[in-house]
Amino acid sequence: MKCVLILVGKTTDRYLVDGVTKYLERINHYLNFEPLIISELKNAKSLTFEQQKEQEGIAILKILSPSDDVILLDEKGQSYTSEEFASWMEKKMVESTKRLVFVIGGPYGFSSKVYERATQKLSLSKMTFSHQMIRLLFVEQMYRAMTILKGEPYHHI
Ligand SMILES: C[S@@+](CC[C@H](N)C(=O)[O-])C[C@H]1O[C@@H](n2cnc3c(N)ncnc32)[C@H](O)[C@@H]1O
Known part of the structure; x- marks a missing residue:
C-alpha cells in the first residue's frame, strides 16, 4: 500500500521542518509514505477565508484518484489511542486499498467538497493545532x- 500525506503549503518553521523530516525518514523504513505539498495560494490576501478553502479544496481534489481512501485530519474526527491507531493502520495495510491518503487542511480547514470526498475524519486531539x-x-x-x-x-520507553 502506498501512503500519501497532502499538505497545504511548505512547512516554514525550522524546528518543525527538522522534526517532520526526522520522522518521515523513520517512517520510510516501514511504509511507502510520501508527503505531497500543494502550493499556497498566491492571491490569498485578496480572498475570503471561504474562497481560500474553496481554492485549496480544488487543488486537493485534483491530486486524488477515485480509488483513494481519503482520511482528513480534523479535530472533530474519530480519535484513537496510539495502539488503536496502530491496529487501524494494520487493517488498512491488509485491505486492498491502493493508496491511503491523509490530508491536513490549510489554516482555515477544508471546503465542503473535500469533506464530501473523505472516507473518514481522524482527530489527534479535541484541541486545535496550527496546520x-x-x-x-x-x-x-x-x-x-x-x-x-x-x-x-x-x-x-
Ligand atoms: C488551524 S486548523 C483549521 C481549523 C479550522 N477552524 C477547522 O474548522 O478545521 C488547520 C488544520 O490542521 C489540522 N488539525 C488541527 N488540529 C487538529 C486536531 N486536533 N486533529 C486533527 N487535525 C487537526 C486539520 O487538518 C485542520 O484542517
Whole structure:
C-alpha cells in the first residue's frame, strides 16, 4: 500500500521542518509514505477565508484518484489511542486499498467538497493545532504506530 500525506503549503518553521523530516525518514523504513505539498495560494490576501478553502479544496481534489481512501485530519474526527491507531493502520495495510491518503487542511480547514470526498475524519486531539504544527504530531504518531506493529520498544520507553 502506498501512503500519501497532502499538505497545504511548505512547512516554514525550522524546528518543525527538522522534526517532520526526522520522522518521515523513520517512517520510510516501514511504509511507502510520501508527503505531497500543494502550493499556497498566491492571491490569498485578496480572498475570503471561504474562497481560500474553496481554492485549496480544488487543488486537493485534483491530486486524488477515485480509488483513494481519503482520511482528513480534523479535530472533530474519530480519535484513537496510539495502539488503536496502530491496529487501524494494520487493517488498512491488509485491505486492498491502493493508496491511503491523509490530508491536513490549510489554516482555515477544508471546503465542503473535500469533506464530501473523505472516507473518514481522524482527530489527534479535541484541541486545535496550527496546520503546520499538526504535521509533526501526525508523523510522530505514524512512526509510533509502525513501531507498535513491529513490537519495537519506542512506544514503551
Ligand atoms: C488551524 S486548523 C483549521 C481549523 C479550522 N477552524 C477547522 O474548522 O478545521 C488547520 C488544520 O490542521 C489540522 N488539525 C488541527 N488540529 C487538529 C486536531 N486536533 N486533529 C486533527 N487535525 C487537526 C486539520 O487538518 C485542520 O484542517
